[in-house]
Amino acid sequence: MACGTCHVILDEQSYSRAGEPSREENSVMDTVFNVTPTSRLSCQIVVADSLDNIRVKLLDPWA
Numbered sequence: 001m002a003c004g005t006c007h008v009i010l011d012e013q014s015y016s017r018a019g020e021p022s023r024e025e026n027s028v029m030d031t032v033f034n035v036t037p038t039s040r041l042s043c044q045i046v047v048a049d050s051l052d053n054i055r056v057k058l059l060d061p062w063a
């Protein structure tokens with residue numbers, strides 16, 4: 001959790017199901033572009049059955 005290249009945007013329901021980002025994750029998020037209220041670092045989302053069918057938007061690194 002240092003580069004921010006795994007930045008993704010979840011829809012609101014998916015964001016609430018993924019749990020809150022840590023303070024450290026928020027610190028890294030301060031260094032990336034196009035952050036939204038439902039942005040997460042995907043490397044910090046703990047995969048669990050409860051996350052089935054979450055919606056995750058990948059960002060275009062060239063946009």
Ligand code: FES
Nearest residue numbers: 002003004006043
């Ligand atoms: S912050 Fe580098 S892979 Fe997630």
